[in-house]
Amino acid sequence: MPQTDLSAYLPIALMFVLVVGFSVVSLFLARLVAPRHPTPEKVEPYECGIVPLQEPVQRFPVKFYLVAMLYVIFDIEIVFLFAWAASFDDLGWYGLAAVGLFTFLLIETLVYVWRRGALDWNLPRRRRYQRAGAAAGDAERTAA
Amino acid sequence: MSLLERLFANVWFTAAVKVVAAFALLLVAVILLVWIERKIVADMQNRIGPNRAGPWGMLQTVADGLKLLFKESVVPRKVELGIYLAAPIAAMVPAFLIFMVIPIGRPFTIGETAVTLQVTDLNIALLFVLAMSSLAVYAVVLAGWASGSKYPLLGGVRATAQMISYEAAMGLALVPVVLLASAQSAGDVGLGTMSLSRIVELQQGSFRWMIPGWFVFWLAPSFVLYFIAAVAETNRAPFDLVEAESELVGGYHTEYSGFRFALFYLAEYLNMFNVSALAVTLFFGGWLGPDFGLPPWIAWVMPLFWFFLKTFLLVFLFIWLRATLPRLRYDQLMDLGWKRLIPLALVWLMLFALVTAFRTWGAPWTEALG
Numbered sequence: 001m002p003q004t005d006l007s008a009y010l011p012i013a014l015m016f017v018l019v020v021g022f023s024v025v026s027l028f029l030a031r032l033v034a035p036r037h038p039t040p041e042k043v044e045p046y047e048c049g050i051v052p053l054q055e056p057v058q059r060f061p062v063k064f065y066l067v068a069m070l071y072v073i074f075d076i077e078i079v080f081l082f083a084w085a086a087s088f089d090d091l092g093w094y095g096l097a098a099v100g101l102f103t104f105l106l107i108e109t110l111v112y113v114w115r116r117g118a119l120d121w122n123l124p125r126r127r128r129y130q131r132a133g134a135a136a137g138d139a140e141r142t143a144a
Numbered sequence: 145m146s147l148l149e150r151l152f153a154n155v156w157f158t159a160a161v162k163v164v165a166a167f168a169l170l171l172v173a174v175i176l177l178v179w180i181e182r183k184i185v186a187d188m189q190n191r192i193g194p195n196r197a198g199p200w201g202m203l204q205t206v207a208d209g210l211k212l213l214f215k216e217s218v219v220p221r222k223v224e225l226g227i228y229l230a231a232p233i234a235a236m237v238p239a240f241l242i243f244m245v246i247p248i249g250r251p252f253t254i255g256e257t258a259v260t261l262q263v264t265d266l267n268i269a270l271l272f273v274l275a276m277s278s279l280a281v282y283a284v285v286l287a288g289w290a291s292g293s294k295y296p297l298l299g300g301v302r303a304t305a306q307m308i309s310y311e312a313a314m315g316l317a318l319v320p321v322v323l324l325a326s327a328q329s330a331g332d333v334g335l336g337t338m339s340l341s342r343i344v345e346l347q348q349g350s351f352r353w354m355i356p357g358w359f360v361f362w363l364a365p366s367f368v369l370y371f372i373a374a375v376a377e378t379n380r381a382p383f384d385l386v387e388a389e390s391e392l393v394g395g396y397h398t399e400y401s402g403f404r405f406a407l408f409y410l411a412e413y414l415n416m417f418n419v420s421a422l423a424v425t426l427f428f429g430g431w432l433g434p435d436f437g438l439p440p441w442i443a444w445v446m447p448l449f450w451f452f453l454k455t456f457l458l459v460f461l462f463i464w465l466r467a468t469l470p471r472l473r474y475d476q477l478m479d480l481g482w483k484r485l486i487p488l489a490l491v492w493l494m495l496f497a498l499v500t501a502f503r504t505w506g507a508p509w510t511e512a513l514g
Contacts, residue, residue, distance in 0.1 A: 009266075011159040018164070018167055024233070027407075029403075030217060030402055034215055041345075045222050046399060064301050064305045071312055083320050087326065088444075089326055096497055096501050107491075114482075119479070
């Protein structure tokens, strides 16, 4: 029988303390026994062995934000689905129909996003390659 | 009441014993896991593998850990110090907490007090696991960002996109499990179908003749989807783009050295163990298995044996994948997650729900017609 009172979370809190304690103590221990000889070259950001030529860029492609936003939508969907699945037998056909409609809307969203190219990682470049490949093929055919 | 019984009736004592035991167990499991992986991969590549420290090189991981303890931990110049130092700990915490809710053996009683071989039996265990594996993303993104260096940043951002994508697929693949548990415990509403101990109980008995009642026989597509997502979620080959060493050096932990790196490494292997243990619990009947009519003083070992045997078989699958498949390209990885796994999981969920609905309640029109 699963526990329903809050005391079920006591071991989790204890484990949290234990893991954090273990990490902190072992890192502290490592600090005590490990040597420390920082040199200007050693503390530079890693650049395959050479001293970095330029500062690291702190920007990254907008694609990643898009994935994060899509994830939020799908994660909310999953939360709803779990709540429905847990009381599947209570909700009966009505629940199934409602979730079916909801899921259909979600699949439709996915299809829309897919068709708009939001799920293609390197689309412009891929298109360029395709066009270049097609042009090269044409040229070969005319030459022959 | 004997002393032992009185001690186990105390919530604090039970919690403390279980937590320490689980912690030790996980550390030993990881030590063995790393050794097993290195040995198996070595065999598959026609090498010998570690064979110096301890019998058959079993203590190699301990030796490596000690070595890392005595190595210099370089703190690069450009780091965001607070976050940089906190990230390895943030990786450790969810890795250890996930295991808390997984039942590893049959509950037993000391006198009147029931003791479960599970650190804590949450009624929302599955939700807890998903929440913790979401938290695991933070360690990666924070480590990558706080290092102030280009490879960790790229690795961290890639890892984040990969992990959240496959997190969605993994969550969707697990919904049918809850659904099946809910349909099977019809009438027993409120027993908590997201509790992992309950899900294991529901898999008791046999499905047909000798075939056990494991959920995998109903939910094989869910298991496949879950397993693929889990490999990606734990950043293992062939989805280990996070640490694609040919282009990203070490990925998000490039700037970590010494024992800080060891913590990341520990968390990675723990995660592999955790997702395998979760798959065993949800799809392969957890600790259930025959005890061959052994006498009671030895029979209690059998559930533990089955649990660890099944878990290590799945872990072997992870290792086998690593030794066999080449790494995917990043756009292929994202395509697989969003264009294959998620639509498949959605369609399979709806299909399974429909079939389960017909099996549980019969056709909705019979009532109206009859």
